[in-house]
Every structure is written in C-alpha cells, then in structure tokens.
Amino acid sequence: MKTFFKNTFALTEAGASDLVQATRACFWVYCINMVPAFLLLLFMDDLVLGHARNPYIYTGISILTLIAMYLLMRVEYDRMYNTTYRESANLRLELAEKMADLPLSYFFKHDLSDLSQSIMEDVAAIEHALSHSIPKAMAMAIFFPLMSILMIIGHWQLGLAVVLPLLFSFILLPVSRKMVSTGNKGYYDILRRNSEAFQETIELQQEIKSFNLVDRVRADLFQKMDESEKIHIQTEAKSLLAMGLSNLFSYVSLGVVMVVGINRLIVGDISLLYLLGYLLAAIKVKEAIDASKEGYLEMLHIGPRVNRIKEIRKTPAQAGQAIQLTNFDLAFQDVTFAYDRDNPVLRGVSFTARQGEVTALVGASGCGKTSILRLMSRLYDYDGGKITIGGQDIKTIAASTLFSHIAIVFQDVTLFNSSVMENIRIGRADATDEEVRQAAEAAQCMDFINRLDQGFDTPIGENGAELSGGERQRLSIARAILKDAPILILDEIAASLDVTNEKAIQESLNRLIQNKTVIIISHRLKSIEKVDKIVVLDAGRVEATGSHAELAKQSPTYQNLLEKNRLAEAFVY
Numbered sequence: 001m002k003t004f005f006k007n008t009f010a011l012t013e014a015g016a017s018d019l020v021q022a023t024r025a026c027f028w029v030y031c032i033n034m035v036p037a038f039l040l041l042l043f044m045d046d047l048v049l050g051h052a053r054n055p056y057i058y059t060g061i062s063i064l065t066l067i068a069m070y071l072l073m074r075v076e077y078d079r080m081y082n083t084t085y086r087e088s089a090n091l092r093l094e095l096a097e098k099m100a101d102l103p104l105s106y107f108f109k110h111d112l113s114d115l116s117q118s119i120m121e122d123v124a125a126i127e128h129a130l131s132h133s134i135p136k137a138m139a140m141a142i143f144f145p146l147m148s149i150l151m152i153i154g155h156w157q158l159g160l161a162v163v164l165p166l167l168f169s170f171i172l173l174p175v176s177r178k179m180v181s182t183g184n185k186g187y188y189d190i191l192r193r194n195s196e197a198f199q200e201t202i203e204l205q206q207e208i209k210s211f212n213l214v215d216r217v218r219a220d221l222f223q224k225m226d227e228s229e230k231i232h233i234q235t236e237a238k239s240l241l242a243m244g245l246s247n248l249f250s251y252v253s254l255g256v257v258m259v260v261g262i263n264r265l266i267v268g269d270i271s272l273l274y275l276l277g278y279l280l281a282a283i284k285v286k287e288a289i290d291a292s293k294e295g296y297l298e299m300l301h302i303g304p305r306v307n308r309i310k311e312i313r314k315t316p317a318q319a320g321q322a323i324q325l326t327n328f329d330l331a332f333q334d335v336t337f338a339y340d341r342d343n344p345v346l347r348g349v350s351f352t353a354r355q356g357e358v359t360a361l362v363g364a365s366g367c368g369k370t371s372i373l374r375l376m377s378r379l380y381d382y383d384g385g386k387i388t389i390g391g392q393d394i395k396t397i398a399a400s401t402l403f404s405h406i407a408i409v410f411q412d413v414t415l416f417n418s419s420v421m422e423n424i425r426i427g428r429a430d431a432t433d434e435e436v437r438q439a440a441e442a443a444q445c446m447d448f449i450n451r452l453d454q455g456f457d458t459p460i461g462e463n464g465a466e467l468s469g470g471e472r473q474r475l476s477i478a479r480a481i482l483k484d485a486p487i488l489i490l491d492e493i494a495a496s497l498d499v500t501n502e503k504a505i506q507e508s509l510n511r512l513i514q515n516k517t518v519i520i521i522s523h524r525l526k527s528i529e530k531v532d533k534i535v536v537l538d539a540g541r542v543e544a545t546g547s548h549a550e551l552a553k554q555s556p557t558y559q560n561l562l563e564k565n566r567l568a569e570a571f572v573y
C-alpha cells in the first residue's frame with residue numbers, strides 16, 4: 001500500500017507512510033461512526049422486548065463510544081493534517097535538491113514558470129488533497145466493500161437495495177474523472193500558456209511599447225483569457241453532470257431500502273427494527289460516501305500535477321565525482337554535439353587550450369563558439385568524442401567541482417537583486433569586504449560604485465536594472481577576479497566596454513590570467529591578435545588553429561573574418 005501511494009501521488013517515503021496511517025485512521029473513523037446507529041438499535045431492541053437494563057449501562061456505553069470516537073478523530077486529524085504539512089515541506093525540499101543536481105540544459109529546455117509552478121502550486125495542491133481528500137477516499141475504497149458484504153450477509157435483498165444504488169453512484173465518479181482529467185489537461189495547458197504570455201508581456205514591455213504593440217498584445221491576452229474561461233466552464237459543466245447523477249443514485253438508495261424494506265415487512269420477512277437498522281446503516285454509508293466523493297474528485301484533479309513532479313524526479317541528475325585536479329589543460333577530442341538530434345552543431349571538434357596560455361575561439365555567427373563554452377562548463381553534456389581537463393573526462397567530474405575551477409564572464413550578465421557588495425561576493429562566498437573592494441577596483445568598477453547612493457551597499461534592482469550594460473559586465477569581471485579560478489572563460493567581454501575601461505580592464509585581466517587556462521570568444525579580432533592560440537571554427541568544425549600571423553596567411557575563414565572586421569570598422573551611419 002505504501003509503494004502504491006508513493007508511486008501514485010509522487011510522495012516521499014515518509015509521506016507515503018503517513019498516508020497509510022491517515023487512511024487507516026479514516027477507515028476506523030468510518031467504522032466507529034456506524035456504532036451509534038447499532039447501539040441505538042440494540043437499546044431499542046431491549047426496550048421493545050421489555051428487557052430494559054440499568055440506565056447507567058446505556059449511559060456508560062454511550063460515553064465510552066463517544067470517548068472512542070473523539071480519540072479516533074484526534075488521531076485522524078493528526079494523521080491527515082499535521083503530517084501533511086511535514087510532507088509538503090519535504091517534497092519541496094526534495095524537488096529543490098533534485099533541481100540543484102539537474103544539468104543546466106534542463107532549465108534551458110523547460111519553461112521556468114512551469115518549474116516554479118511545480119515547486120509551489122503543484123505541491124500545494126497535493127498538500128491540500130493529502131490533508132482533505134486522499135485518506136478519506138482511500139479509506140472509503142476499503143470501507144464500502146466491507147460494509148456491502150456485511151449488509152448482504154445480514155439480509156441479501158435489503159443489502160442489495162442499499163449497496164447497488166450506492167455502487168452506481170460510485171461508478172459514475174470515474175466517468176466524471178475522465179471528463180475532469182481531459183478537461184483539466186486542456187485547462188492546465190492553457191493556464192500555463194496564459195502565465196507565460198503574461199510573463200512575456202511584462203518582460204518585453206520595452207519592445208511592446210517601442211513597436212507600438214500594446215493593442216495587439218492586449219487583444220491576444222484577452223483572447224487567451226476567454227479561451228481558458230470557456231474550457232474551465234465546459235469542464236466544470238461536464239463534471240457536474242456526472243456528479244449530479246452520482247448524487248441522485250446515492251439518494252435513491254434510501255428510497256429503494258424503504259420500498260424493499262416495507263415490502264419485506266408486510267410479508268413478515270423482517271421486523272420493523274430490522275428495517276430501521278438497515279435504513280440507519282444506509283444513511284450512514286451514504287453520508288460517508290458523499291463525504292468522500294469530493295475528496296475522490298480532488299484526487300483526480302491532482303493527476304497532471306503529480307505527473308509533473310514525477311517528470312522532474314525521473315530526469316537523470318548530472319553524474320560525476322569530486323575529483324582533485326592539479327592540471328588544467330583543457331582538451332576537445334573529436335567532440336560532437338547537437339541541441340536536437342537532427343541538427344548537429346559541433347561535428348568532430350578537436351583543440352587543446354593549455355594552462356598558462358590564452359586560447360581564442362573565432363568564427364562566423366552561429367558556428368558553435370558559445371556551444372563549445374557551454375560544453376566545457378557542463379552546462380550541456382557532449383554527445384560524442386571526449387572533453388578532458390588535466391586528462392580527466394569532464395563527464396566524470398561533479399558539476400560543483402568543475403564550477404569551483406571555472407570562472408565565466410558571460411555576454412549577458414545576470415545580477416541578483418541585492419547589494420553591489422553581495423553581487424560581487426557571488427564570485428567567492430567567503431571573500432572579505434576588503435577582497436571584494438580590491439576585485440571591484442581591479443575590474444574598474446569604482447567610478448560607478450562611488451556614484452551610487454550607498455556605494456557598495458546600494459541595492460541593485462532585479463537583474464541589475466539600475467546599471468548600464470558596461471557596468472554590469474564590469475561587476476561580472478570583478479566576480480571572476482574574486483573567484484580567481486584556474487580556468488577563465490571570457491565570452492565577448494569587449495562588447496559592452498568603452499575604450500577607457502577596456503584599457504584598464506585589460507591590465508587587470510593580464511594579471512589575472514597568469515598561469516591560467518584562458519578561453520576567449522571575441523568578434524573583434526584586433527583584441528585577440530596577441531593571444532597564444534586562435535581556433536578558427538566554421539559551421540561546427542575546426543577549420544584551422546594557430547597564431548594570428550599564421551592564420552592570416554593560411555586560413556581562408558580567418559582571412560574572411562579579418563576582412564569583415566575591417567569593413568565593420570569602416571562602417572559609418
């Protein structure tokens with residue numbers, strides 16, 4: 001039962017155990033709720049037959065029953081609610097930990113609003129179902145067959161009169177389930193599309209306003225909202241139809257018991273007390289079934305959410321171990337890679353970037369430079385060939401170990417919504433304030449930091465919205481300087497620097513790159529003329545490798561790039 005719960009509702013081991021206990025508690029509560037009805041019959045039987053006992057006995061039995069009911073309900077409450085909140089906290093932690101171990105490519109391939117929805121909303125929905133419905137519905141799945149057997153054994157006609165309509169009432173729920181889950185899938189899909197559309201609208205405000213797209217975007221959003229409303233109403237209407245029929249059958253059971261019972265009473269087959277007993281039992285079972293129906297439906301609603309959580313769990317984590325590295329030569333050996341199977345991006349790339357040297361990757365836009373950076377930092381894993389650091393296959397190195405040896409300055413710099421000081425300290429969490437200041441100075445950040453209201457303590461808006469592109473990039477360089485990792489990757493850092501800064505940063509970088517493996521991507525060939533090695537890429541292949549002087553003579557692709565650079569520099573508006 002535990003394994004069934006674990007697999008069906010995407011629960012943790014502890015959560016599945018708690019659910020078994022909650023289901024057991026609910027089952028006993030259903031059973032004890034039948035007791036007052038039976039006691040009433042027993043007491044009435046005594047009175048009718050003139051065997052009335054001492055009133056204290058009836059009072060005592062009633063009080064004991066009430067105490068037992070109270071205790072069982074306390075246990076049920078504890079198992080259903082208190083343990084549930086522990087489970088949802090565990091589930092969120094488990095998902096967050098799992099995500100920390102997923103390859104970064106997973107986050108590029110998946111919608112971010114979808115992922116945060118899984119952690120927050122999906123877990124909240126499962127939490128609600130666990131505390132309000134699943135234990136009740138599961139306990140009913142055991143209680144109802146058991147009661148049916150007992151009632152049919154007691155008197156088969158009366159038993160069937162109670163059981164059959166209730167059974168129909170229950171059978172109709174899966175019909176409702178089918179309608180709900182088909183409708184829900186469409187509803188959740190459209191809900192997700194809506195939330196993406198809203199997010200996109202907010203993020204792209206600048207483009208929407210500058211291209212005068214406000215009316216078009218608004219109309220599009222309204223249409224999406226209309227669609228989701230329609231699907232929601234249709235789903236609810238369909239499920240209500242099946243639900244309505246189901247409720248009708250559960251009421252019918254009382255009528256059928258009356259009809260069959262009175263008929264049996266007239267022919268002298270049963271006593272009035274017997275009929276009353278069945279009627280009371282029918283009322284109690286009907287009440288229990290009605291109470292569990294909502295829960296059953298809620299359980300069906302969470303199906304797509306449970307699947308999303310299962311999908312995150314199923315995604316293989318990035319393998320690798322905390323290997324001690326002493327040499328940081330980085331070698332690509334016949335590496336192949338594709339984002340999607342049909343479109344190879346790298347086709348047998350081989351080159352070595354040696355420690356203590358600067359290696360530049362150049363090539364036309366789309367030739368695969370950024371993809372090579374992504375592979376060497378394991379943001380994606382390569383498909384064929386081999387990438388090694390110090391002779392060690394990077395697929396065997398844990399991502400956390402690898403990242404501790406690599407500092408990257410990306411083209412697009414992401415800054416956190418915290419102070420300047422904390423944003424630079426991301427480079428090395430245990431750096432002192434003084435070390436952060438020195439890194440900021442080396443990256444030529446002091447001019448703009450001094451201009452900020454609170455200097456290093458100034459909060460910078462989400463994604464550094466209050467800093468210019470060049471300033472953000474200089475903060476990112478400060479992070480890399482602070483990290484001082486043996487492998488340094490610089491992706492187009494010259495793009496948003498101005499001439500004054502570039503010169504000063506150049507000096508800091510020259511000091512930083514001593515004895516490191518440095519890989520640079522730059523479209524401005526002037527800035528890489530003096531590097532130790534240039535790797536020329538053409539459509540995912542290495543066309544040539546050598547120094548600037550060698551390539552300028554031998555490589556047609558490099559010559560072509562030089563010519564384009566010359567034209568770009570001569571470009572005037």
Ligand SMILES: Nc1ncnc2c1ncn2[C@@H]1O[C@H](COP(=O)(O)OP(=O)(O)OP(=O)(O)O)[C@@H](O)[C@H]1O
Binds near residue numbers: 108364367368370
């Ligand atoms: N996340 C991705 N999913 C699918 N295809 C991608 C992805 N990123 C890049 N590509 C494709 O891979 C190819 C190589 O892209 P890459 O970004 O590596 O080139 P690049 O040389 O760095 O280009 P640029 O100089 O313009 O930055 C391109 O055809 C690009 O469309």
